[in-house]
Amino acid sequence: MPYRPTLEFLLYDWLHVEQLSGRPHFADHSRETFDAVLDTCERIAREKYAPFNRTVDIEEPRFDGEKVILPKATHEAHDAYAASGMLSAAQDYDIGGMQLPYTVEAAANSFFAMASVSIGSGMLTVGNANLLLEHGTELQRKVFALNEFSGRWSGTMALSEPQAGSSLSDVATRAVPDGDDFESDALGPRYRLTGNKMWISAGEHELAENIVHLVLAKIPGPDGRLIPGTKGISLFIVPKWLVEVESPHPGPLPGGEGENGSVPVTVTLGARNDVALAGLNHKLGWRGTTNTLLNFGEGRYPVRGGAGAIGYLVGRPHEGLHCMFHMMNEARIGVGTAAVMLGMAGYEASLDYARNRPQGRPVGPAGKDPSQPQVRIIEHADVKRMLLAQKSLCEGGLALELYCARLVDEQHTGNAQEADDARLLLEVLTPIAKSWPSEWCLEANSLAIQVHGGYGYTRDFPVEQYWRDNRLNMIHEGTHGIQAADLLGRKVLMEGGKGLDLLAQRMQATIARAQHHPSLAEQAHALGEALQQVQAATRAAWSTANPGEALANAVPYMQAFGHAVVAWLWLDVAAAVLVAGQDDPASQGRLYAARYFYRYELPKIGAWLQVAASRDPTCAQMPEAAF
Structure with missing residues (x-):
């Protein structure tokens, strides 16, 4: 069954996304405009992405000593995507966006992931810009975020380091104030960064005029030493090319007069910042995306006035x-x-x-x-x-x-x-x-x-x-282990378990609706039992209030939790199929897929939850020498 009808069923018959047009923020939109966006993205993905998925897998990025070389197809796909406006699709009109629902943006971007995930569709650039909209100063938003949304610049997030992959508390990259007058820079408090970042996707390329790195680093305390743990971490904008701002006076984003007025800003590229490519990582997959080791402040591109790469603080220190x-x-x-x-x-x-x-x-x-x-x-x-x-x-x-x-x-x-x-x-x-x-x-x-x-x-x-x-x-x-620890160690407990209770209420509501359809009675009963199992296992895992015991089997717990969630959504989708009253092959396929999940997949959760509920110590107690 082709993908597009499946996507449209979930958007319109299940989630009723067209109803969002009734909200003032989306009032200019309708199913017609949503479909037009889907049509455009499906076409670009079909013409500019899919034919070259194997090309970018074979012709991996290479570094010639000065720049990273990517296939011509990658450049053309990037340009077509940027020209489509999808980088700012969900942003407000006054910053150049389409003011689309995020649901429609996510659905439209799915075509690119299916056609060639390795070429990519700007996920990190959009996330980088959204972060700056939320936490950056007005001028940081205008200079960096808006240029990313336009496609002129791209963005990364630079977290991991060679010695500290997922353990961010062990980040060693340093940031020190850039002289006595460092707070005078219009773009924010200016720092000098030194250190290394590993596994940085899209960390170096020639697809855009500039690359905006968001870098985690530690500011030394009064004694000159780095503050241990995650409490010492600050966030910095470190552009590949330094920028020159002709009207460096902070003001609101564009959008009208008075408080919503705009101070015009003209941005040009300046000198090369001291961010250097140390090497390309050659991966099992996603070979079309550059994955990099970056050196900050090593002196390859020295910046006048001191040693280190120039960075601008985002938000408050630490x-x-x-x-x-x-x-x-x-x-x-x-x-x-x-x-x-x-x-x-x-x-x-x-x-x-x-x-x-x-x-x-x-x-x-x-x-x-x-x-x-x-x-x-x-x-x-x-x-x-x-x-x-x-x-x-x-x-x-x-x-x-x-x-x-x-x-x-x-x-x-x-x-x-x-x-x-x-x-x-x-x-x-x-x-x-x-x-x-x-x-x-x-x-x-x-x-x-x-x-x-x-x-x-x-x-x-x-x-x-x-x-x-x-x-x-x-x-x-x-990683899986980090997500599992986050789920069982924090998310199901936060605010007194309020989020988990709310999820259970949503599941119970679906069960109640499904019970009106005799053909879904079996699934409704199975979901009710699965929900009780998950709730009981959550309580049992934390019954001793010992994190070491509770989290030892966090991944099996997460596997069971995820299966219960997807079973709930399948039941909700199946009910939507029956409400629609359709008996075409696509509808039959959805009902069969739901039945399969309940009969073949959902029964697996018992074994996963058993080890979590009993706080089974087998893995935690295994002696290293016994391996």
């Missing part, structure tokens, strides 16, 4: 991690969506292969006759199992990501109660939105290879690349 989480949480939903779409690409490829590949004969007496013609492999029950598994995992993951995107719109444009509810639900669901698709849509990619048989393991077919590209998603923007 609150860098708080600011950065704004970008990290946004990126986690983006990572989940990328994982879903790679799974979806593999599903469509394996479905097409299964419909066209003849092999074997039916089970039974007739199948023993070698003179009978072979059947297409989609006629074999086990191949149907693998296809149905992919469908249920990928479409369930897509529902999860679109639901989270809808919550973002509720948080920004709903009434006070709706906004707060959306905030709480996003807190709980963000670890799931990142982790669940990155594990289970990767499994879907593995099944896509299996459907192809030996051919799937070769580069003659695209499914091996989809698997390689997807394998990264369990790692970047916070």
Whole structure:
């Protein structure tokens, strides 16, 4: 089944996204404008991305000593994406945006992830700019964020270091005030940074005029030593090229007269900042995206006036991690969506292969006759199992990501109660939105290879690349273990468990609606039992109030939690299918996928929750020498 009808069903028949047009913020939009955006992105993805997915996988980025070389196709795809306006699609009109719902923006961007996730669609640039809108000064927003939204500049986030991957408390990059007059710079308090950052996606390239690095670093305390732990971390804007601002007087963003008026700002590029590419990381997948080791302040591009790369403080000192989480949480939903779409690409490829590949004969007496013609492999029950598994995992993951995107719109444009509810639900669901698709849509990619048989393991077919590209998603923007610790160690406990209680209420409401449909009674009952299991395991895991015991099995807990969430969404989608009253093949497929998830996937949660609830010590107590 083609992807577009699936996307439209979830947007319009399930989430009823066109109803957002009734809110003042989205009043200029309608389903017609939403469809026009989807049409444009689908076309660009089909013409500029999909034909070159294998090209960017083979022709990896290379460094000639001065600049990074990327295929021509990457430049053309980047230019087409920037020209489409999608970098600022969800931003307000007064800063050049389309003022689209984030749900529609996320849906439109899914076409690019499916066509070539490795070429990319500006996820980090948009997240970087959004962070600056939230935490930067007015001039930082005008100079950096607006140029990123326009596509003139691109953005990164520079967190990890060679010696400190996920352990941000061990960040060693230093930032010191740039002289006695450092607070006089119009762009904010100016610092000199020295240190190294590792695994920085899009950290060096020639796709944009400038690259805006958001860098975590520590400011020495009064005694000259770095403050240990995450409390010492601050956030800095460190551009590849320094900027010259002709009208450096802070003022409101563009948008009218008086308090909403604008001070004109003209920005030109100045000298090269002391940010140097130390090397390119060569990855299993996502080979079309530059992944870099960057040196800050090593002296390769010395900046007049002192040693170190110039950086401008974002927010207040020592609150860098708080600011950065704004970008990290946004990126986690983006990572989940990328994982879903790679799974979806593999599903469509394996479905097409299964419909066209003849092999074997039916089970039974007739199948023993070698003179009978072979059947297409989609006629074999086990191949149907693998296809149905992919469908249920990928479409369930897509529902999860679109639901989270809808919550973002509720948080920004709903009434006070709706906004707060959306905030709480996003807190709980963000670890799931990142982790669940990155594990289970990767499994879907593995099944896509299996459907192809030996051919799937070769580069003659695209499914091996989809698997390689997807394998990264369990790692970047916070590994599985980090997401699990965040979920069980913080999110389900925050505000007295209010977010978890709200999620349970939403699940119960779906169960109540589903019970009006006799064909969904089995699933409704199973979801009710799963919810009780998750709630009981949460209490049991923390019954001793010992974090070491509670979190030892956080990943199995998260796996079960994610399966319960996706089961809930599948039940909600199935109810929407029945309400729509459609009996076409696509509707039947959704009901079968929901049934598959409940009968084959949801029963797995018992084993996962058992080790979490019992605080099983097997892994924690394993002696190192015994390995």
